[in-house]
Amino acid sequence: MGLIDQAAARFQEEIASGRWPVGERIPVEAELATAFGVGRNTVREALQSLVHSGLLSREQGRGTFVISSSELSGSLSRQLAGGTRHHYLELRLALDSTAASLAALRRTDADVEQLRRLRDEREAAWATDDPDPDTRAAADLALHRAIVAATHNPLYVELYSSMTDVFARHMRDDESGDDDAAHRHHHDLVEAIAQGDAGRATEVVAAIFEPFMR
Numbered sequence: 001m002g003l004i005d006q007a008a009a010r011f012q013e014e015i016a017s018g019r020w021p022v023g024e025r026i027p028v029e030a031e032l033a034t035a036f037g038v039g040r041n042t043v044r045e046a047l048q049s050l051v052h053s054g055l056l057s058r059e060q061g062r063g064t065f066v067i068s069s070s071e072l073s074g075s076l077s078r079q080l081a082g083g084t085r086h087h088y089l090e091l092r093l094a095l096d097s098t099a100a101s102l103a104a105l106r107r108t109d110a111d112v113e114q115l116r117r118l119r120d121e122r123e124a125a126w127a128t129d130d131p132d133p134d135t136r137a138a139a140d141l142a143l144h145r146a147i148v149a150a151t152h153n154p155l156y157v158e159l160y161s162s163m164t165d166v167f168a169r170h171m172r173d174d175e176s177g178d179d180d181a182a183h184r185h186h187h188d189l190v191e192a193i194a195q196g197d198a199g200r201a202t203e204v205v206a207a208i209f210e211p212f213m214r
Contacts, residue, residue: 007038007046015055015066025063026056069161086213093209095160096144100201103150104193111150112194118143119190123183143186150193182208 014020125139192200
């Protein structure tokens, strides 16, 4: 592996680990050259390879930003660009519905414990006097990712994790208008999975998404 490929691999690890989060600007080339012990030309070429992979984006006068956490999500983002908000909602509804059904059939006791904990944390994120939309979104996503993890299908987990980057860039935050109903639905979803009721789990996912599909 050449120096450029080695540098690109190290930069990709910074992204995959979350040390360079999606949406954040990365250090300038001179800083990277010093930090990683490589020449600036090597840094430049390595970064450009990640731009081509869809992980980074260069913005004139602003710097280089992380736009995807994996090459798969970068590829998906390019292929799915231009879809409407309703298109992305339909796609996520399909993914979440299947995940809930599979999780109900395959969940372990440890999965159920994790889901109940994350459900409670999701409710807590809504209970503060000055709620932070980013905190709410992260708590909600953590629960839904855990449901996908409970399918014990590594391909599903990889696809869903990549798709969430796409959803985040193409769908604006929205409110259902009824937080109590949303909490109740998420409570029922977790309990349906805990009880192994795949049909009920699928129904509840549909109820969660219904207010956003109007």
